[in-house]
Amino acid sequence: MDMKCKTQHKDDGSTFYTACRCNCGGSYQCIIKANVKDGKVISVEPDDRYNYNCGREDAYMEEEDLQKVRIQRRPCVVGLTWHKYAQLPERILYPLKRKEGTERGAGEYERITWDEALDTIASKMIESREKYGPLSIISPYMPNETYERIMSYWGAGAEGWGWCSYDAARLMAQMITGGEGWEVQNWSSSSGADMLTHSKAIVLWGCDPTVGHQGPAHAFAWYIKLARERGKPVIIIDPRYSMAVRTLADQWIPIKPGTDVAIMMGMAYTLFEADTYDKKFIEKYVEPVGFQKFKDYIMGNGDDKTPKTPEWAAEKCGVPAETIRALAHFVWDNEPCWTYAHWSLSRKSQGEQVISTFAALQAMLGNWGKPGGGPAIHPGGQVQDLPMGYFSTTYSEPGPYKVPKLFRSHYWAQAVLLLDDYKSGKISAEEYMSSVGWRADKSLVDQFNPRFLFWGGGSKPHASNHLVTACDTASDQIKAINKMDFIITAHSIMTPTVRYADIILPVQDWIWEGSDVSRTAPYGVFEAVQGNPGVVEPPGETKQWVWIYVEICKRLGVDPKNFFRYYTGKRSWEEDWENGLREMYHDVEEYYKGRGKTIPTYDNFQNGEFLNCDELEDQPLTGFVPQMKENKPFKTPSGKIEFYYPLFEDESQRGKSEHYTFDGKLIDNLPADWKDMPSSPEYKVGRHGMDDPKSKEYPIMLLTSHSRYRVHYVHWINPWLRGHVYRHRVWINAVDAAKRGIKDNDKILVYNDRGKIIMPAYVTSRIMPGTALIHQGGNYEPDENGIDRGASPNTLLGGDKASNFTPARATNLVQIEKYEEANV
Template sequence: QEFLDKYTHGFDKYREYVMGEEDGIPKTPEWAEKICGVKASIIEDLAREYATTKPAALEDCQGPARSAMGGQYNRGAITLTAMTGNIGKPGGSACGGLHGIPYGHMFRGIMIPPGRNTAWPKGKSLRGNINPRDRLDTRVHVNKIFDAILKGKAGGYPADVKFAWFAVCDFVNQIGNANKSAEAMSREDLFTVVPELWLTPTAQYADIVLPVTGFSARSDLTRPWPSGPYFGHMNKAIEPIGECKDDIQIAEDLAERLGIKNFKREELLEQYLKNPQLAPMKGILDKYDDINDKWLRLLSVMAQDVREHVKDYDKYKKEGVHRVELKEPYIAFKKNIDDFENNPFPTPSGKIEIYSDQIASWDNPICPPIAKYIPTWENRDDPLTEKYPLQLISPHPRQRVHSELYKIEWLMEAIPHRMWINPADAAPRGIRNGDMCLTFNDRGTVAIEAFVTKRIMTGVVCIYEGAWYNPDENGIDRGACANTLTKDVMSEGGAAALKTCLVQVKLEKGGT
């Protein structure tokens, strides 16, 4: 209680909700058992073990966060870490399963040019505003890209899209509702360009495919995902294949044709070196001939964290990695807990916000100011379960990196792309291990082999994400892309809600 009183804001509101004072429903283990199916005794034992183990680390990560109410899951987790006093303590945790520590963070690299993209339309100031929907007056949520292409301004989007350049992501395959994505890409009034090394589902719908280099044909500075105590240096291993060009060279060539000045790497470098802080680098960079090498050396100086830790660039480049030697483990929010008066938390209240006054001001019943359980569309209580009774989960696969590595045959042979289904769900449908099945809902149908196993709970099927979308002449996705079935919506917390999805399964031949 002392921790909550000193470091948190609004715990009394959360207590009222849990104890049932707010709505007359105490959130007991028995209440939770009816929702999640886990026995109340197990819930109680886990709660006591977590509460009494000091320290204890709660690793929540992102899988459930990418569901219709995923934000409540994450906020509930951070509330538990505060209730148990584990924040800012060695061996404790402030949640965030990817450990966003301030070393090598992927979002703290240097952009060229730095700062805001000047091509973005100007909207209202969002400084201090955490409402994701307020960002959509001039932008489009990633999971709504193709809906925006189809509906444009008439559908409430900021523009009528006539041209799209899809780079560094297989968008058709990797966001919700692949059939809608394909429909949008097939519009006659949409012109699309895709720089690609492989003929991905997105590239197959492009008007123009530009051959682009892979990572082995270029050098670059790399960072951990999303952070870690090291910096990577990717060294070019082969020359570009055929007519492949790197993305920057493609942009340079287009800029020249469009009459855009000072866009080539050489021209930009000259402009940058006019900065008094960077001017001393000119004499050093003049020793090298390759323009990419010059830029990487300059970027290593411009990035404060690289500059601070990497003192011998040539050694860093040769070894391919520089490891940061930490004097002690990094503990998130340790300084805030140890010296709270001088280091308040970066929130409106200066404390850990169990209750958010800003969220309360939105008056949005499905985005409450404290973490709550809220039923969602396409959950087990949705009337739609009469038609689609199975919940689909789509985790990351072991043999791929999302959709990358999909075409490597021996990986597919080692771990085939199959749908996991419990015997209790398979038997009534006449499904046996190895049978080809159709998994479907109103958004689409995929054909996939069944893996009948007790390692998945009843009422749930699993299709790993990343398999390539490949519809046949009847619209059945023979590649069994999970996103043929998922919904193209965002959660109230701003996530792509791909983990909330109802389906039905039947044998491909003879099934009902």
């Protein structure tokens, strides 16, 4: 192929390449070509460094080029409009302090100096530790690993555990394979190139790759389209008729949300019944006792004596038995079939069972680590031993103080509010800990006294807008916020959450305003290392996020080198930071040098040259390489894949502060009380789902899918992604709408016992009856009656304290009515 790879030239000072670093699922892979004038990004273009000036990229590409992902790293609409987001009037440019006498949430602030802001923060932290003890300083959702590192040296602080994305997978991957919950790159056969090259068919569960990118912009969806054009059939299982169904699928299978385990078990029954499953794989790689328990349960020889036939599954999931049976034969007959269960399946009650059942089904198909077989557990696909991460926080062991994990981070507000019930004697310590996802020593309950709220999401300059992203209603979070003595946040935009801070620290935008080196997020399906050279000067007095932590360290008496090892205190901050970037990139150079490969120099890299890791691999990446290719054992007691977890049957272990694998590794997504978690794959009716008794009162199951025009909440206020581009409406099935007298665009009231929102209706047949959809990330904008007119679906989430806390549970039950002032 005549590939033209255009590189950046800085001599005219007007054109720069930089990596898009949004947290979209394919983070850091897309390239933005920025045109700069008078210190401002005036326009952007897509990446043009591969296949330059080609009208249709694949027309000029050979098979090897596709396999090595020699494609333009084009950004999506979010990346192409990010410069407008960074230039919004709502941008925070200076340190701010809440005006004396004003209420939190009013958004009334006055400008202060950095010294005043940082000195105040440090003095308030010291005061809180002295008056209320070390467990008085906490962070909300999301966990803040950088705050945690400082606290480990300072000797105070408490923290939550768990994220929004795939904690159920992190937990079950550790139970099934023994690998730690963050070893994502080891779990999967997940590269889009692997799928295109080796698969005979594709089955996607709960996945819209035109929105959830998992690769440069829509490149993963493009690879699926290329596969389909080559005659590889595509099936999508989803309660929505999504854009992916419309543009990529040969067959759409609508399913009741939260019942995916049933269809998987119906497929497993079909394969067992026909004796068509990979017995050689099972014998070699799967621990036999657990697999026999799984088989007995499926075939009706378990405790419930119920065969999990396709007819049984059809009653649970709403998919016809003949469709389930045909799907099972389809994936077997089209081996290897690229089969992928997206995160959305496990972001509900009993999400752990989705992961374990899917992993068992993939084992029956022999798909673990098989080229073309799809993820065994979760998409990953990174170069496994590439020595690169957040160099400022991973270079050495943390300090001597172990920051305790006192609550599931989504339920940080419940940890604050329910504490009063425990201290007043309304609930016991055990009930309290069980309700908040406690994962620490019981004795700490009486020492827990949260008074100081330190922002979440510490390594992200846009932090966490937890009022709209924490999977718990904003009303409870605000109650918890108002119980705090002091709140600080670092952010770039005045969000609903930021408005409740006492001090706000302005941070640089990490795409445009600071230099950095970044690696593809571990759950992408393509691999790259990207540079951010710093396209424009930081506006106002915005600062780089690591600098902020270094300055806090200095004021707390913590050696800044414990946080940032390149800090000297002698050179300028910019020199120290640049030295860190060079050393980190040098490690990458040495890694590839050891493999006989040459990559661009650091200077050339930051000047626009590309580091495409897929191009440097001989074959597309697949998962479980040590086990499948080197015959090394899994990190389990048996050395094999395990589907039986005796820990969950051992009542002597319930309530202990931490749990460990047989070889001493912390099981880092398991709370002290795992509640109703079964010890092997099992179908359990999910709470707050369509079969919950509560559905009599709230008969519509609410889904909260991601929007094409936002990354979580980011870009909600971007004018280029509003108006005719995107209208925030609730999807409601035409049948459900007709019952309620609702027509398209009518204002409707959506409510439950967590909150109320008002928004327009999108009446459609693209979603199953009995379900509704509000895209995640809408602003929280309560009126004088507390009704959210933003409308954020988060307002309606939370409230389930009866089942295990691992899944984020981004769904709930609601009622919908046509809006009239009188009915609210």
